[in-house]
Amino acid sequence: MTEIRHIVFDIGRVLLHYDPNIPFSRLIPDAEERKWFFDNVCTHDWNIEQDRGRSWQEAEALLIAEYPAHAENIRNFRRHWHEMVPHAYEDSVAIMLGLIETGHDVTLLTNFAADTLAEARQRFDFLSRPRGVTVSADIRQIKPDRAIYDHHVAAFGLEPSATLFIDDSQKNVDGAKAAGWQAVLFTDAKTLKADLERFGIAA
Known part of the structure; x- marks a missing residue:
């Protein structure tokens, strides 16, 4: 060796x-609803594209166009990022x-x-x-x-x-x-x- x-x-x-559930336990208190949100809206695959260099503005716009009813929580992902890294x-x-x-x-x-x-x-x-x-x-x-x-x-x-x-x-x-x-x-x-x-x- x-x-x-x-x-x-x-x-x-x-x-x-790192744990996105920290702020979202407060923002989406219902555990099943929160799981659905992470499984379908702010997913791992969506988030990894910001790690690849996509801007948060573009990332949010894409999701809000697809899930307009969840616009506030889509924006909350970046807005409350500091809480995810306590x-x-x-x-x-x-x-x-x-x-x-x-x-x-x-x-x-x-x-x-x-x-x-x-x-x-x-x-x-x-x-x-x-x-x-x-x-x-x-x-x-x-x-x-x-x-x-x-x-x-x-x-x-x-x-x-x-x-x-x-x-x-x-x-x-x-x-x-x-x-x-x-x-x-x-x-x-x-x-x-x-x-x-x-x-x-x-x-």
């Missing part, structure tokens, strides 16, 4: 908590900062809309501590597509086989492995610490 010289973190659900995972952040402080090369690779990541970076200082970040919306490529991993390698001068990727999505982990990276699925900080030690990295 190649010695790990680069460590790449995902952000959402690895370093930051806190960081302090134990995961501590691992990342510890790696940086002990001299490891740490970067970030994330599926994120440009404006919401800018907002998150204002709220959470630690997001500016790694050497850099590849933001899907900025380059209009998203995980798990091969192109975004290759872009990150080129942008930061990484050797794929010496790179360890940490992500909460199995698809994204598999995408990294297909690009020649080492990768682990994030579940919690304790497991991450054990995974890092397995690669010979003290955390």
